[in-house]
Amino acid sequence: MEKYVKMLREKNLKVTPQRLIILKYLNEHSTHPATDKIYQDLKINNPSLSKTTVYNSLEILEKHGIIQSITISGLEHRYDFRHEMHHHFLCKKCGRIIDIDVVCPNLGKMLECGHNVEEVHGYFKGICKKCMNKEKIKDGS
Amino acid sequence: MEKYVKMLREKNLKVTPQRLIILKYLNEHSTHPATDKIYQDLKINNPSLSKTTVYNSLEILEKHGIIQSITISGLEHRYDFRHEMHHHFLCKKCGRIIDIDVVCPNLGKMLECGHNVEEVHGYFKGICKKCMNKEKIKDGS
């Protein structure tokens, strides 16, 4: 838990129990959960937690680069404790969002264009390996 | 207009005036408009148009690969007449979504992983060239 305290202090953010449990939750759940999922899960052991606080906390944590926000589904923001650049795969079948550890080699091109790039998001969508195998079995190999 | 008729016929989709004006609108506005923008603009000359029809039409056009859906902002779907793979840049200042004509070289890596990739989306976010120049001028060169 001291780890999360340090992360907040380094950014001069107030250390609150709410921010700590949210950070801990994100670190321990690499499923890229949405706001409501985080809220529902944490509420069980923290009944006084407000959903607005979850929204506020995620926003400020993201603004300070502690966590990352993913918008792969188009329906909701999903959050990621890993803040360094990586890509994601959304399975249209099971809904899982999987980390893809590649870097985007197109940043040079972006510099040419003259735009100032602050974020890079790479999203792939399709059917994940696990779901593909399930289909094969159902089809009778 | 015959061009759009042909696009629908090729996919065995019914040719309706609503679908035609939506396709025409998207082809003539490469701003990646959201559903409501398309609806508001078309309603002026088509007062009987329903927003639900815009939603339905965009959905079916996308499903058949005639148009592409972009979720770069996370809050809304934006639509693109260009359906071939390309990337996008969202300017956090002026809100413009700009086409970036690069291809993703990471598909090989995806094949290795065993996932079946159907869509690839590359999103960059930051400050666009135009807005960067405006800032420079304001700062006194």
Place this chain on the structure above:
DNA sequence: TACTAATTTGTAATAATTACAATTTGACAT
């Protein structure tokens, strides 16, 4: 021209997010 399934329309419901004001609290100074 008549038929029918698909499409369009208007309205209502849902879901994610944001706004806001009252209460509480973490960080700092005494």
Place this chain on the structure above:
DNA sequence: ATGTCAAATTGTAATTATTACAAATTAGTA
């Protein structure tokens, strides 16, 4: 340790994008 206060939390209301649905209309076919 206590007081102070700006910042954070909370609960509720408002907003926005999207989806659900049933009745009316219409495109494609015979």
